[in-house]
Amino acid sequence: MAEKVSGATEQFDFEKQKRKDEMKQQVITFVLMIVFTIVAFAMIEAELDRLFVIPVLLVLAAIQVGFQVYYFMHMSxxxxxxxxxxxxxxxxxxxxxxxxxxxxxxx
CATH class of the missing domain: 1.20.5 (Single alpha-helices involved in coiled-coils or other helix-helix interfaces)
Structure with missing residues (x-):
């Protein structure tokens, strides 16, 4: 009986740590997406050259789509x-x- 309780406790601790790590990844990803958005707005506000801004904006947008698909839609x-x-x-x-x-x- 003690083995069952010990095994259940270990499984619970494992699941708890797994969920904690997943939440940490989601928070980090969310913060990165906010930073990318601020960078995009700052580049537009700074009125940088279009030939520089457009490709950088497209790359930032592609990265954000990847983050959303992989982390927030749980494709991982x-x-x-x-x-x-x-x-x-x-x-x-x-x-x-x-x-x-x-x-x-x-x-």
Missing amino acids: HKGHELPAVMFYGGVFTAFLTILALTVLVWW
Whole structure:
């Protein structure tokens, strides 16, 4: 009986630490996204050159989308492999479509 209680306590402590680590990652990611947003607004407010600002804004936006998908939509968890494959397949298809249309327009 003592082994059952000990095993349950260890499992509970493990789950508690796992949830604590996950919450820590989500808070850090949230803070980073806020910082990226502030940087984007600061670049616009500083009236920097468009050729510099636009690519940097696109990179910051892509990073934020990655954070939201991976952490806030829990794509990093086990059991979410199929939704992740579907999502990344859709992103790949969208990329190929945009690339093909760009080639057709510029050719």
